Amino acid sequence: MADPAIKSRPVYTGLQISLQARRHLFALQGDGALALTDQVVALGPEFLVRSEILYVPHGPTDSHAVTLRKLSPHDFWQTPTVATLLGRLRTTLATATMGTRLYVAGTEGFIGQVMLVALDAGMDAASILTEHRGSLARRVQCVHCKGLTEDVRISPFPCSHCGLQLFVRDHYSRRIAAFQGVNIDAEAPGTAPAPQQLYP
Numbered sequence: 001m002a003d004p005a006i007k008s009r010p011v012y013t014g015l016q017i018s019l020q021a022r023r024h025l026f027a028l029q030g031d032g033a034l035a036l037t038d039q040v041v042a043l044g045p046e047f048l049v050r051s052e053i054l055y056v057p058h059g060p061t062d063s064h065a066v067t068l069r070k071l072s073p074h075d076f077w078q079t080p081t082v083a084t085l086l087g088r089l090r091t092t093l094a095t096a097t098m099g100t101r102l103y104v105a106g107t108e109g110f111i112g113q114v115m116l117v118a119l120d121a122g123m124d125a126a127s128i129l130t131e132h133r134g135s136l137a138r139r140v141q142c143v144h145c146k147g148l149t150e151d152v153r154i155s156p157f158p159c160s161h162c163g164l165q166l167f168v169r170d171h172y173s174r175r176i177a178a179f180q181g182v183n184i185d186a187e188a189p190g191t192a193p194a195p196q197q198l199y200p
Helices: 030-043 045-049 064-070 082-094 108-120
Strands: 021-031 051-056 075-078 100-106 128-132 138-142 148-152 164-174 176-184
Touching: 021 030, 021 082, 030 051, 030 064, 030 100, 030 148, 045 051, 051 082, 064 075, 064 108, 082 108, 082 138, 100 138, 108 128, 108 138, 138 164, 148 176
Parallel strands: 021 051, 021 100, 051 075, 100 128, 138 176
Antiparallel strands: 138 148, 164 176
């Protein structure tokens, strides 16, 4: 759950199925699958006949796909990467009709990227329900080279693009769906403190 004191951070209210919706579209990553299965336990599986699930595993040991398939939704798509899932989501939203609800669950970086695609497609933010599940690792943009690094768990860390030692700020940019990383030893290169694991 986001810290409400940090105003740039999104707030994830959790998945609440809108049973009157004509169509349910789920974009799930890794443990985000559990947000859906929890709703099925609470509400029953009937809404799944009007549902499409887009799913991407998070890590090589992720086995949620088997459970999701057994739910027998109207459509199920498992993708190898987040980028592939986002491409499929763009295609799906291009033909979406009124009454479609989008539910997103997974890591914060994943949720942010899905939100960008949905808003760009013209979807109303009120029609998108989100739930953070899984790792607290962050998606970070280097403010110097603008490169993006996924699944950052430590701070400071070396930018995967330019190599600068970056301090991960708590400022979250919704425009790029990432936290900001700032060079921590700019005035005295080589003096960056030892990294600490902050985001398990």
